[in-house]
Amino acid sequence: MPKLVLKFENSVLKELPVGTKEVSIGRSPENALVIDNPAVSHYHARVFNEEGRLMLEDFGSMNGTFVNGQRVKMVTLKPGDSVGIGKHTIVISESREMDGFASGNGSTKPAAPKLNETVMLDTKERREFLQKVAAVGESAQVAPARLKVPTLVVRKGKTNQREYTLNDKLTVVGKSGMATVKLKGWFAPKAAAQINRRDDQSYYIGAADKVPSVNGQPIATPTKLSSGDVIEVAGIELEFVYRD
Amino acid sequence: MIQVDGPKAITAMEMDFGAQSDTGCVRQNNEDSFRLAPEINLFVLSDGMGGLASGEVASRLAVEVVLEHCREAEAQPLLPLFGERIGGVSEISNRLASAVRLANRVVHDAARNNGAEQPMGATVVAVRLTDERMSVAHVGDSRAYRLRGGDLEQLTQDHSFVAEEMRRGAMTAQEAGSSALQSVLVRALGIDPEVEVDVSEELVMDSDTVLLCSDGLTRELSDAQIAAVLREGDDAQRTARRLIDLAKQAGGGDNITAIVLRRAAKPAGAFARIGRLGKWFRDV
Numbered sequence: 001m002p003k004l005v006l007k008f009e010n011s012v013l014k015e016l017p018v019g020t021k022e023v024s025i026g027r028s029p030e031n032a033l034v035i036d037n038p039a040v041s042h043y044h045a046r047v048f049n050e051e052g053r054l055m056l057e058d059f060g061s062m063n064g065t066f067v068n069g070q071r072v073k074m075v076t077l078k079p080g081d082s083v084g085i086g087k088h089t090i091v092i093s094e095s096r097e098m099d100g101f102a103s104g105n106g107s108t109k110p111a112a113p114k115l116n117e118t119v120m121l122d123t124k125e126r127r128e129f130l131q132k133v134a135a136v137g138e139s140a141q142v143a144p145a146r147l148k149v150p151t152l153v154v155r156k157g158k159t160n161q162r163e164y165t166l167n168d169k170l171t172v173v174g175k176s177g178m179a180t181v182k183l184k185g186w187f188a189p190k191a192a193a194q195i196n197r198r199d200d201q202s203y204y205i206g207a208a209d210k211v212p213s214v215n216g217q218p219i220a221t222p223t224k225l226s227s228g229d230v231i232e233v234a235g236i237e238l239e240f241v242y243r244d
Numbered sequence: 245m246i247q248v249d250g251p252k253a254i255t256a257m258e259m260d261f262g263a264q265s266d267t268g269c270v271r272q273n274n275e276d277s278f279r280l281a282p283e284i285n286l287f288v289l290s291d292g293m294g295g296l297a298s299g300e301v302a303s304r305l306a307v308e309v310v311l312e313h314c315r316e317a318e319a320q321p322l323l324p325l326f327g328e329r330i331g332g333v334s335e336i337s338n339r340l341a342s343a344v345r346l347a348n349r350v351v352h353d354a355a356r357n358n359g360a361e362q363p364m365g366a367t368v369v370a371v372r373l374t375d376e377r378m379s380v381a382h383v384g385d386s387r388a389y390r391l392r393g394g395d396l397e398q399l400t401q402d403h404s405f406v407a408e409e410m411r412r413g414a415m416t417a418q419e420a421g422s423s424a425l426q427s428v429l430v431r432a433l434g435i436d437p438e439v440e441v442d443v444s445e446e447l448v449m450d451s452d453t454v455l456l457c458s459d460g461l462t463r464e465l466s467d468a469q470i471a472a473v474l475r476e477g478d479d480a481q482r483t484a485r486r487l488i489d490l491a492k493q494a495g496g497g498d499n500i501t502a503i504v505l506r507r508a509a510k511p512a513g514a515f516a517r518i519g520r521l522g523k524w525f526r527d528v
Contacts, residue, residue, distance in 0.1 A: 050424050053415075074405070076414050168332040170377065170445035178376045178447075191376070194447040197332065199401070207393060208447055222397065 002054050002079065004047060005091040006033060013088075022048035025085065026059075039063050039086030047077065054092065056083060148242035150203055152195075157236025158184040165243075166203065171195040173233060174208065183234055192234035196222070203240070210234050259373075260508035261287065262481025264488045268460055269496030275299035276458045276501040279307040285373040286314050286340075287503050291386050291458040293432070294364030298355070302364040305354055306347045306433055310370050313343035330443055337379035337443050340372050344381045344433070344441045351434030365434040369400060369456050371505070378446040378454070383439055384432045387462060389470065390446065391453040396471035399446060403431035426463070454505040457487070460498035464491040480504040 004023060006014040016023060016033055024031040026044040035044070041061040048055055054077040058065035066084035067075050077083070083090040150166040160182040164171070173181040174191035183192065189209035196204050205212055206222035212233035214223050225231075231238045259282060267274040275292040277300070288310045292303030317323045317339050325342040326349070347368060355364045367384025380388050385402040401407060405428035409415035415423070433439060453474045461470070465487070473486050484502045491500045 051422060053419065053423065055425075076409055078414065168445075169337075169443070170333075170447065172376075172447050176376060191447050191449060196444060196446070198444070199442055206397070207395075208449055211393075221395070 001094065002077075003093045004033060004083075005093050006035070007089045007091060008087065018047055018049060018054060020049060022046050025090075033090075035085060035088050037086045037088065040088070044085055045083075054078075061085075148244055150197075151241050151243045152181060152231075153239045153241060154181075155230070155237040155239050157234075159236060160184070166195065166197065169197045172208070173236075173238075181236075181238070183236065185235075189234055193231070195225070205231060258508055259285065260480045260506040261504065262479065262484040263287075263501070263503040264481075264484040265501040266488045266492065266496070266499065268499050269492055271497075271499055273297070273300060274499045275303055276460070276499040277303040277307045278456075278501055278503055279311045280503065281311055281315070284314055284318055286311065286370065287372075287456060287505060288368065288370035289386055289456045289458060289501055289503055290366045290368045290433075291384065291460075291499065291501070292364065292366045294355075298358065298364035299366075301354065302351050302366040302434055305351050306366045306368050309347035309350045310340075310343040310368065313346050314339060314372065317342075327438075327441075333443055333445055334374075334377060334379065336372055336374060336377075337381070337445055340370055340379045340381045341441045341443045344368055344370065344383060345439060348383070348433040348439040348441075349437060352437050355434050363434075365429075365432040367429070367458070368433055371454060371456065373448055373505075376448050378448045380444045380446060381441050383441055384429055385459050387455075387457055387459075389455040389457070389467075389474075391455070391471060391474040392449060392451065394471075394475060396467055396474065398467070399444060400442065403442075404429050426459075448507070450507045452507070453483075455487075456503040456505075458499060458501040460496070460500035461487060461491050461502055463498060464494035464496065464500070474504075480506050 001017045001019060004016045004018060005012055023033050024043065024046045025033045025035065026042050027036060027040045028042040043059050044061045045056060045058045045065045055074065056065065056067065056072065056077050057074045058072060063086060064071045066072065067081055077092050079092050079094055081092045152164040152166065154162050164181055171181065171194065172179040172191050173183065173193045175183045175188040176190040179191065191208040192210040193208050193212045194206050196206065198204060203225045204222040205214065205219065205225055207219065210233050211218050212231050213219065214229050214231055225240045227240065227242045229240045231240060261280060261282060263278055263280055265274060265276050265278060276290065278289040280287055288307045290303035290306040292299035294302055325338055327342055327345040329338055330341055351364065351366055367386040369382040369386040369388050371388060372379045380399050382388065382400045383403060385404045388399040390397050390399055405425050406415060406420035406423050408430055410417060410420050431439065455470065455474060469490065470487065473483060473490065478486065484504045487502045488500050
């Protein structure tokens with residue numbers, strides 16, 4: 001069973017397990033976990049089990065609830081997460097493999113639909129939080145590459161240019177009028193393959209008339225390209241690189 | 245580089261399309277709406293939400309505004325875009341994004357005029373095709389899929405709480421599938437005066453089948469089940485009906501809508517289909 005460990009600076013003030021009953025958090029003495037501090041709202045947030053997932057919901061508190069430094073409205077908690085409320089910290093302890101944290105039901109069919117109405121999770125905090133998460137993810141993984149220009153360099157085969165800068169969301173390799181990487185030759189396919197830029201700025205190659213190979217492996221599904229990947233399709237060889 | 249390809253639209257004769265919408269087995273009313281505009285190769289679907297009749301109103305407004313804006317732009321190519329131009333996509337994609345942003349504003353304003361006691365919102369997924377290119381725009385958890393070479397690919401990423409949790413690695417697909425929070429959207433039309441629209445472009449191939457659907461379909465049927473129906477290669481209308489029937493057999497817990505698009509092998513059959521189009525339009 002997961003446990004909430006309430007800390008102030010480095011000292012542990014209280015430990016509280018989360019069972020089937022939700023744990024309400026706030027300044028009011030009616031809460032299961034009382035934090036007596038003016039920075040904490042009377043009814044600040046709650047932690048509860050939702051079908052085996054540990055959830056945290058902020059009740060629109062004045063000073064907010066933070067998970068690992070990001071302000072949140074509602075999030076899934078995992079062991080090791082640090083929940084900040086005022087100057088206090090609640091650490092989530094124990095692994096999710098423990099009881100109450102069994103994941104999934106082993107079925108491949110989607111679970112029975114919930115009949116509750118579709119709702120919009122609409123708070124400024126939630127959106128800002130998601131944007132921050134996205135920004136953190138990007139700066140960690142994509143930022144160094146984003147300063148560079150995604151480029152296809154032709155290493156083998158007949159094309160109309162030796163190099164292509166990928167400016168568009170869709171880049172087609174083939175003989176067709178819309179193709180950026182134009183193939184030459186009588187038997188070249190109209191559209192051999194396509195490269196899509198997704199909203200996270202990464203590039204994916206997918207099959208069209210031909211199934212391309214990336215680094216010698218034929219792709220089964222659209223495949224994310226990394227700098228240095230070599231694409232082979234319709235008799236040509238292209239290297240995907242991020243140029244300075 | 246901004247592509248300035250003119251509206252090089254394919255004609256309706258080259259398309260086989262069909263659509264079906266059903267209240268399902270549990271709900272009292274159908275809050276999904278769709279519109280088919282083969283003369284400009286535009287296909288749009290919306291799933292409304294809100295109390296009383298407002299979900300129906302929201303989804304109908306959404307599809308009608310998208311259609312109207314695209315039609316108006318056909319008549320007046322210089323019609324300004326609503327919102328910022330997106331780089332690296334065609335004029336047609338920009339117009340589609342513009343139409344979805346406008347739909348957001350209209351639903352938003354209608355919700356405000358309604359009085360705050362009836363907030364309403366909607367999802368939208370819309371595609372528009374030219375000879376070789378398909379523009380896809382969406383907000384919310386209605387989806388576009390493509391079957392190519394027997395493989396089904398989801399072309400849109402849901403703007404839902406569980407999908408975002410999955411993308412950041414905090415939830416597995418299985419956990420998401422059984423979550424009680426499946427109905428929580430993080431982006432929808434009508435909530436804010438502005439909305440961010442996801443736009444992508446896809447290559448169109450003769451053998452492709454495209455499916456637009458509301459979550460009433462994808463809650464009941466797995467991707468594998470959907471792929472199996474699309475692979476049968478029946479005509480578009482029968483395929484759409486078959487998907488709805490299967491979703492209802494699986495429980496039909498929500499409204500279900502499916503639009504199926506295919507490049508028609510035989511142009512002759514399509515004329516007859518245009519004749520049948522009338523009955524698919526609801527309340528037009």
